[in-house]
Amino acid sequence: MIGPPSIGRRLTLLLAGVAALLSVLSWGMVTGLARQAAERTQDNVLAASATTIAETLRSEQGEVRLELPYSAFSMLGAIGEDRVFYRVSAGEALLTGYADLPAPPPDDAPAPGAVLFDTGAFAGEEIRLASVSRRVLAGGQPVTVTVTVAQTRSGVGVISAELSQLAARLSVAFFLVAVGLSAVAVRASLRPLNEIAAAVARRGPSDMRPLRRDAPAELAPLLTALNRLMDRLGQSIRRSEDFIAEAAHRVRTPLATVRTQAEIALRSVAEPEEKQRLRRIIRAVDESSRSAGQLLDHATVAWRADDLTREAVDLTDLAAQSAAALEPTAAMKDIRLVLRTEPARVAGDPVLLDNALRNVLDNAIKYSPEDTTVTLEVRTDQGEARIAVSDEGPGLGEDPPDHLTERFRRGSNTEGIVGSGLGLTIAADVLSAHGGRLELGHAEGGKGTCATLVFPLS
Ligand SMILES: Nc1ncnc2c1ncn2[C@@H]1O[C@H](COP(=O)(O)OP(=O)(O)O)[C@@H](O)[C@H]1O
Ligand SMILES: [Mg+2]
Structure with a gap:
């Protein structure tokens, strides 16, 4: 791209960047929270399960006995397809369950009433463990019995992955909406600038x-x-x-x-x-x-x-007045000025219009040979009024008409004829100020020039 990048594009990109950052952040946050919530649920169920088992502990004839209540495991089953392990030990001795489940050693047993959570590996899978302990009398001696319940964590993973996916989809949707809205906002904020530019350009x-x-x-x-x-x-x-x-x-x-x-x-x-x-x-x-x-x-x-002042100007009067003013100049070269008019009125500045027509008429007389005719014709045609000045002179030559209306530009046919190159410039400027134009071409049926002042009819 050439030049500095557009403000609109830069702003849109910036806002889109911010939206992308926010989307990623919110996605990460939702994913983390979902994982935390799933983990906490599992912890609570594990703790409840271990506590339920611990509550069935009792001492019978000097031995520690327990039941494994069905409800203790059924609530764990509610979380998912995860496998459940348990272990109950009195001091160093295993009462029931998996001997090699990584349970806390007797010295580190949780205080009665507290639940100790841990994360470990068992049977090749990540597991979460909850341990509780109770003191039970066995053979007249208080023994610390530790109940550990563990569960694999794939269910937690599945739940948080699902939530994370949902969050990702929401984040993408949020991002797209944010980009769309920023584009609209940017365009709306740049509108006043564009309006000023358009007003200047017009x-x-x-x-x-x-x-x-x-x-x-x-x-x-x-x-x-x-x-x-x-x-x-x-x-x-x-x-x-x-x-x-x-x-x-x-x-x-x-x-x-x-x-x-x-x-x-x-x-x-x-x-x-x-x-x-x-x-x-x-x-x-x-x-x-x-x-x-x-x-x-x-x-x-x-x-x-x-x-511009805008008065009603009668083009017939204007033509007659200019012809009268240049009559002496024409007479010196024996040039006849012929007027052919029909009524036409335009709104404009009479001084400027007279100036424009005189310059065109002056050219016709100046560039014509002696003893010829210059015709001024006023007529209206398709919503336009026209004053055509035709001569029997040498014509405009090779020069393109657009060039001849430039300031100080003179044609190639001007040898020996004094001029400033401003006449046609003045005429063209006056006409464009009036919403009209100057047309330069060949005179009908001859080699002379026809210069026409064209006005919009009021
Ligand atoms: N009626 C005409 N016949 C031939 N050439 C003309 C006529 N009117 C204008 N031109 C050409 O257009 C040029 C520009 O005209 P103008 O701006 O009036 O300058 P100037 O008449 O001072 O040379 C003239 O130099 C001339 O070459
Ligand atoms: Mg001139």
Whole structure:
């Protein structure tokens, strides 16, 4: 995996690890308790059995006698299929039972009333022993009689194994449920984070408004930091736009002076060659001034698109107004501007829309040869309003239309034509701020260009 592991996966793994540990611990505990309980039961029955036998001890004609009551062994049989052994001895002498059963020696005999338990081996099996003793008079002498009852332990093993298996199954079930619940809990706790990420991702590139939403306390610092960052970013963008606007303005003012001076000079010279040179200077100054204007426009667009005013704008009026504004420029090249319109209204910022259309129209005039026609057509179509500007110029050439809308990007057909590469960028930005788009293609039935401003109809 590349990068740090996901928080969700890490948390789930951690919680699953804790659940596994708890499951194993609880399984071990239940198994131990089950074994203890089974052992204790066996001890109690062994003790009861030995005590029952010891109670039948009596002295008869100077000899110790006893009965082996049936009940003493039947209760042991209740525990399982385990084999039972016993041994009764008076001092060193064996009275009855298995001589080699590992019973306590006479010196270590349990005190009367007490039960001595032991674990040992007999006939190749593990056994549990319980011994009790009583003092009985034999031949006028008190003798310590020890009764030992023993039982193999396989029954205890079986019971505790069964309980242990049950506990294991329960532990696995507990583990699975715990893992499922942790996954759900982790997802639920990460949801606010994902929501913030989605809210940021949904934003437009120039949307620097602070995020206003309720975040859990843990995320509040992140949100505050994010908002502060966006605020600083917004300020710095605004500063640089201001700077560009100021710079453009400062460039345009001296250019205007140069133009005035050149015009005065043009009037005072007589030689055609000189006049031609001065006209070229004036045209270059005009273009430079226009480029500086576009820089200013670009800054204005970026600024106003953040906080778009939405007025009803009549596209026919807009087309007529832009055509009228560029009529003199077109006339200089004997270019006819033809308007074909049908009623269409959109909601938008009139200053920005005028700016966008002028840039497109300016291109059509600038890149067209003299004595041609530029057509502006306004129409509505499938929920969209369109202003198409077609010319009879050289076309867009090899350049992909997407590239031409990049900042400062100029085409390969621009030799000798002054420009900044900002016109289409401005138009495309204005349209996307209005929820529309700029389409660039071929003019119908010719080799010229058709640039279309497309708006969603309000
Ligand atoms: N009507 C047109 N005819 C031919 N080429 C065009 C037309 N409009 C735009 N272009 C191409 O797209 C490029 C980008 O246009 P624009 O952003 O307005 O920059 P500029 O006009 O300052 O070069 C132009 O340099 C030109 O190559
Ligand atoms: Mg242009």
